[in-house]
Amino acid sequence: MWPGCGGRFYWAPAPPSGARGVVVVFAWVWSDEAQLRPFVELYASLGWRCLVCHPDLVSLYLSEKAATLACGVISELAKELKVKPLPTVFASFSGGSKGCMYKVIQLLDGRCEGDAMMKDYRLVRNCISGQVYDSGPVDFVSDVGTQFLQNPVIGTSSQPSMLRSLMAKALASGMDTLFPSRIEAQRAEYWHTLYSSAGLGSVLIFCSEGDDLAPCHVVCGFARRLVELGTDVKVIKWSDSPHIGTPSFYLQCLVLLDRITEY
Structure with a gap:
């Protein structure tokens, strides 16, 4: 993944007995x-x-990069779902x-333009059956990239820490200086979009009371709003889990995924 490219995505090995469904994993920066x-x-x-997407730091700040990456993810996902539509x-x-x-x-909602064909958008949109958030959504502020670096879990990436630190601080400083209104506009657009996803099936959220990067009150406020919009939401909250939970916390995923495949 090279800085400025927006990120990358790839298919993980398929389950040996065939796939019951597809999980699009949107990973954290770094x-x-x-x-x-x-x-x-x-x-x-x-x-x-799993179709795994690794966004890079630039895509956090430049919506054009995030949109380019999103177009690629949708196109790749559509190829798989054309063979056999899956939850x-x-x-x-x-x-x-x-x-x-x-x-x-x-x-998928038609609120911005992309390169994929509209029939691909419809196919993918019709297959979405649920969402999972681990330690998120994270609120978007100008120094969010620097905050990621300060987290001991995220900071263990194999990329050189000095280079990552310089990139994050330079982008945060530049955005604050040159585009202060753009940051706030993106933040409003970001939350509006997440709330609009209320129709994309059941939502499972993992959060921790000790998480400074994704504060529990922010995550729970998001969950309450989705419930008000008619979404089936399950929040799993711990008092001492790390930012980005460990797989041992994911027994509830089995319940959600089993429920989805029953439909």
Whole structure:
């Protein structure tokens, strides 16, 4: 993943017995394949194939980069669903909802233009059956990239820490200086889009009372709003889990995914 490209995506190995559904994993900034592997393997053990998206830092700030990445994700997902339509779940880790997922939702709802054909959008939109948020949604502020670096879980990426730190601080400083109104406009657009996803099936949210990057009151406020909009929401809250939970916390995913495949 090279800085400025928006990010990358790839298919994880398919479950040996065939896929019951597809999970689109929107990873956190600075993540790598090794960090996502335990989660991907968990989904595979439940019979779900994963399309993994790694947004880079630039996509957090430049919506054009996030939109380009989102177009690629939708096109790749549509190829799979054309062969056989399957229940599809969006699973966002930490800031993955800002790095790419919210742009995917906008494209599927027709609120921004993309390169994929409209029939691809409709196919993907009709297959979405639920959403999972782990340690999110993370609120979007100008120094969010720097906050990621300060988190001990996210900061263990294999990318050089000095380079990542300089990139995050330079982008945050530049956006604050040159585009202060753009940051606030993106923040409003981001939350509006996430609220508009209320019609995309049941929602499962993992959060922790000790998480400074995704404060519990912000996450729970998001959950309450989705409930008000008519969404079936389940919040799993811990007092001492890390930012980005471990796979051992994911037993509730089995319940959600089983419920989805019953329809």
